[in-house]
Amino acid sequence: MSEIITAAVAALSEKLSEGFDGTAKFAIDGEGAIMVDGSGVRAADDADEADVTLSADADTFQEILSGELNPTSAFMGGRLRLDGDMGTAMRLGGLLG
Secondary structure, rough: HHHHOOOOOHHHHHOOOOOOOOOOOEEEOEEEEEEEEOEEEEEEEEOOOOOOOEEEEEHHHHHHHHHOHHHHHHHHHOOOEEEEEEHHHHHHHOOOO
């Protein structure tokens, strides 16, 4: 598992300490994936399915986690791609920033 995935799992676990109702997968280009669901946050396998998959490069993902970049702005600017349920993505975005 890459250092970026390990750090992201820790950061997301802290931000989502109250849990998350739904399933979301973050696919980080060239690094791997992270699954967020009612059980918590963990490294994911490419085959893991989710209500929504959010894809971005490592820099964009780190900016979102640090609060430098709003997830909605990242999506509107084409830096964050979505595949799946927009409602789940919006709920997750509200928790992240």
